[in-house]
Every structure is written in C-alpha cells, then in structure tokens.
Amino acid sequence: MKMSKTGLAVIFAAYVLVPLLLGSNSYVMSLIVAAMIIGGIALAWALLGNLGGMVSFGHSAFFGVGAYVSAILTMKAGVPVLAAMLLGGVGAVVASLAMLPVLRLRGPYFALAILAYAHIFKILATEWTSVTGGSAGLASVPRFPTLMGFDLSSKTGSYLIVLSLLLVFIAAYRVIRSSHYGIALRAMHDSEDATRVVGVNSTLLKALMLFVSAFMTGVIGAFNVHYINFLEPDYAFSGLWVTLPIVAAIFGGYRTILGPLVGAVTVYLVDQLIFKNLIPSGHQLILGALLVAMIIFSPGGLMPLLRKGTRRKHAAA
C-alpha cells in the first residue's frame, strides 16, 4: 500500500506534535478525543454506505452493544481492558447478525428497520438488569491500563489509543476497497443485477460490510466506555451516536475514506471551540446551515472540494 508524504507527515504530527503541543491542555485533548470517537463511527458508517450502499440510522446499536460487552467482560469476567475492547467489536458483529434478515431491504426501508433494531437493544440493556445494571447503568468501568510506565487512561494515552484504532480502520478500509470484493461492491451500487449474474453474491458481500462496520463501531463504543468509565442505556444507545457521525460523514464526504474523519474533526472542533462561544445555546444551528451549504455547493462533501481546489491550483501554476 502506498502512502503519500503528506500522509506520513499527518501521522507524525498526530502521534508526536499533537501530544507535545496540546497534551497539557486537557480540555482541548478531550474535545479532540470526542471528535475522533465521532470520526470513528462516521468512518464505519460511511464504509457501509460507500461500499455496501446501505444507509443506517441504527449504528448507535453497535456503539452501545460494543460498550456493554466490553464493560461487562472487564467487570464480571476480569478480561483485560484492551482485549475486551476488541471483543466489544465482536459483540457488535454478533448483534449485527440479528439484522441480516433486513439486508434485502433497500434505501429508506433498511434505514428504518435498522433504527428499530437500535431501540430493541436499548430496551434489552434497560430491562436485563442482572447483567447490564438496568437503567441505573454501570459505574466505575475499568480504565485503560498503564503500559510500560505510560498511563493509557490519561487524556494523551486515550488519544493515542483512539488514534491507533482509527489508523487501523483506515488501513482496513483501504485494503477492502481496493480488493476484488471492494470493486464488486462499488459495482453493485447502480447495477446490482449485472453484478449478480456474473456470480457476485451480493447479499453475502453486503453482510460482510455490515460486519466490518459493526465491528469498528463496537470497538469505538468499547473504547468510549473505558474512557469515560460509566455506562447507562440512554447514553450508550443515544441517537446522537449516529446523527453526529452522519453529519460528519456527509460534511466531509462519505464516499471518501478520510472524509468522515476530517468532517468529524472539523465539524466537532469548530462547533465546540468557535460556535459554542459565539452562541452558547443553539450553536448547532450554524452546523445545520453549514451542512446544507455543503450539500448544495459540493454534494460530495469537503474532501472532493479540497481536491478540486488543489487541482485548480496545479492547473494555474
């Protein structure tokens, strides 16, 4: 896999410069981590949309299930936090198995069906009190461990964990997209019959994308629970875990790999650091207006817009 110089520079900056320059400012670090959590879900959501052609309103189900599975495994079975986090992803995949029957639905029907699933899981978490602690939730969920003298539960440590997760997600997304499966998935969007008659099992491929997307979202949910150490159904399955990522992905460009992340960081940080100061209550109004403007002027989102800009610069030079 080829990596551009800009890419390497960004990774270096993210691993070294951000912690060095901002590590001491825990307010800014917590905003960055929050933006990356949304970015991670946005990436997983966009993967399902871009490759699988499915619009999901139910990703909060995977986020919540991942969080609960990881929290319960660490608290009741003593599984180490980092391992439990991955198992949280596996839990979300298992949850997504229940959604397989609705894979045949298209467009808005799939979106609504999966939204219904998200509610089912929320009800489950509320009612299954003996395991989930019910609506009171789970308190003092274990934090990230200290590794070789470095406290991963600190703001900077958590930042480095989520950063690493996102890089792995990006790499996985790139591998999938350029694989034969990825090419077939791209083809399926507008020509499903044509792809099926040459032997592509479209339902299986879509299911695989649902699993990958659910796994990523589940891991992010699990990361989040160990980061904040607390969990309750209304929070874990909140609709915000899907609406914010959708806004971020569409703003950044959901058909690109980096768009959702760039969108999440831009939208969230700009909103929290600037708009919130300008209009303390109702600052989301500006976000809404920005999203509308983006959809009107660059339907592909921010990334295609930036690319067009650089191409124009090259052309002028």
Added chain:
Amino acid sequence: MLRLEDLSVRFGGLTAVNTVSLSVGTHEVVGLVGPNGAGKTTLFNAVSGLVKPSSGRILFDSTDMLRTPLHRRARMGIGRTFQIPQPMHELTVRENLIVAQRFGTGAVDARKIDEVLEFTGLTDKAERHAATELALTELKALEVAKALATNPKLLMLDEVLAGLETNGKRRFMGMLKELHEKFAVGILIIEHDIETISNLCHRVAVLNFGELIADGTPDKVFRDPEVIKSYTGASDA
C-alpha cells in the same frame, strides 16, 4: 446442457412463459424468436435466476437450477447479456471484466482478460469508464465480454445486435460466429432479424404469448405457417 421442462413464469394474472420445454446442447447455437412480449427475456431471466419460475424445471448439466442460488449459476457456466446494456457503474471496462472473472470463475487470470478484451475489440477502451465513456456498439461488446470473462458453457445473448447500424451489425455477427468456435460455448440467442438467425443458428425456437409454437431448423421453422402468422404482425421481416 440446458433443459427446460414445462417451465412457466407468471406475474400475477399474466403468464409470461407458459409450459415451455426447450433444450440447448453443448456447442449448439439456438435462436429464440417471437414478437415483443412473447416471453423471451423472461425465459432468460428465469434461467439466470433473476425471476422465479412458477412451475416446471430448469436443468443445467443435469443440476436443478431452481435449487441453485443466482450467484452460483455463473460459476456453473451460465453467462448472459442484457438487452439494454448494463455495464457495472463506476468501474472501468477492465474492472468490469475483473469482477466478472473473479466472481464468475473464482480466480483472476490477467491474460484471459486481455484475450477477451482483444476479441471483443475493447483493448483500446480497457481503462475507460464503462457506464459513461462507451458508444452503443462498445457497450454491447462489453456485455458479451463480461459474459465471456465468466468462462461460460452457455452464453445467453439478448438482442445484442439490436440498435446497431449495418456495418456494426456485420462485424458483431462475425464476432459471434468466431466466438462460438474459439470459446467453445453453446449459445441461446434472442434476435428479431430472421436473416441473422438463419445465418447463425442450428436450431430456432419460436415463442408466442409465452408458448413454444415451433422448434426446429431455421429452414423448417421459418416456413411454418403458424410461425409466419405470429410473426407478420409484429416483425419487419
């Protein structure tokens, strides 16, 4: 190789294909003709798995196709083209063939793809965007190329010549004849042009209102009064 036994396809109250029994032997070229709406494309859709027959059987190499999922039929050797070309969107011509080959045969063989590109005259267009940058003749050629990339034993061609101008038609005809030899496939071809059918096919089957009304050599079938009657109202022949 392909055997249809009393195949019927009904859409609600409409019987599109009515108890049709028909076979295509290995390496045989069979023409499927009939007026518009006779059920020819529906029959193709049933064999390739896009519609579900209401009754009857479809056997391919003695395997019951009705128990075989759509995506596995390509792997078994059933290839088809669409009357209205359906290139895979967003992909280049070459990527179209890679997907067809990878999923239709289970492996990728770049040399075979080059061979198919060359044979269908698409070598120069290989890196073009299939859905937006091809002319009609090229789109039709791509339909054939996609099917060939799956390494078919039976090739079902749905009006591949329709809409082409005379020269394009002649070249395409030459290609189809050569294809039959070179790739050792059996062909079931839907076509309106009687001259084309007579020129290309060993046998002709005629559908009218979903029913098979004739099946035999072109010479014999096109002299059959019932065929002529069904055809004269609906065809330019």
